[in-house]
Amino acid sequence: MGPPAPGFTGALITDLPINAPHIKCSVAMPGHIGTSIASNFRKIHSGNDSDLLDARQLALARAGLTANGTDVSAMSDENILKIVAERERRFREEAPITAAARRWL
Numbered sequence: 001m002g003p004p005a006p007g008f009t010g011a012l013i014t015d016l017p018i019n020a021p022h023i024k025c026s027v028a029m030p031g032h033i034g035t036s037i038a039s040n041f042r043k044i045h046s047g048n049d050s051d052l053l054d055a056r057q058l059a060l061a062r063a064g065l066t067a068n069g070t071d072v073s074a075m076s077d078e079n080i081l082k083i084v085a086e087r088e089r090r091f092r093e094e095a096p097i098t099a100a101a102r103r104w105l
Contacts, residue, residue, distance in 0.1 A: 034095030039088040053081055 012025040043049050046057055053061060061080050062072045072080065 038091045
């Protein structure tokens with residue numbers, strides 16, 4: 001069994017067998033679409049619209065890199081910022097499909 005269906009569709013999948021067993025429901029999830037969601041998420045949760053990371057975000061980025069096996073002990077804050085910015089860029093620009101192309105699917 002795959003991951004749970006999101007929101008409304010998940011509720012339908014649970015409810016339909018009980019209340020309308022003749023109706024079936026499924027979810028088509030397109031996968032990775034290149035958007036700015038990664039950088040927007042960071043900005044919204046920090047309350048800071050800047051591309052710069054605050055001290056808490058830098059600490060979280062360092063911890064995440066360390067957890068993934070990267071030695072960050074000699075990295076400056078600027079190096080960490082470059083890594084985060086590059087990951088956000090790759091998420092947006094190197095996705096298998098862009099948000100603009102997704103509209104046509």
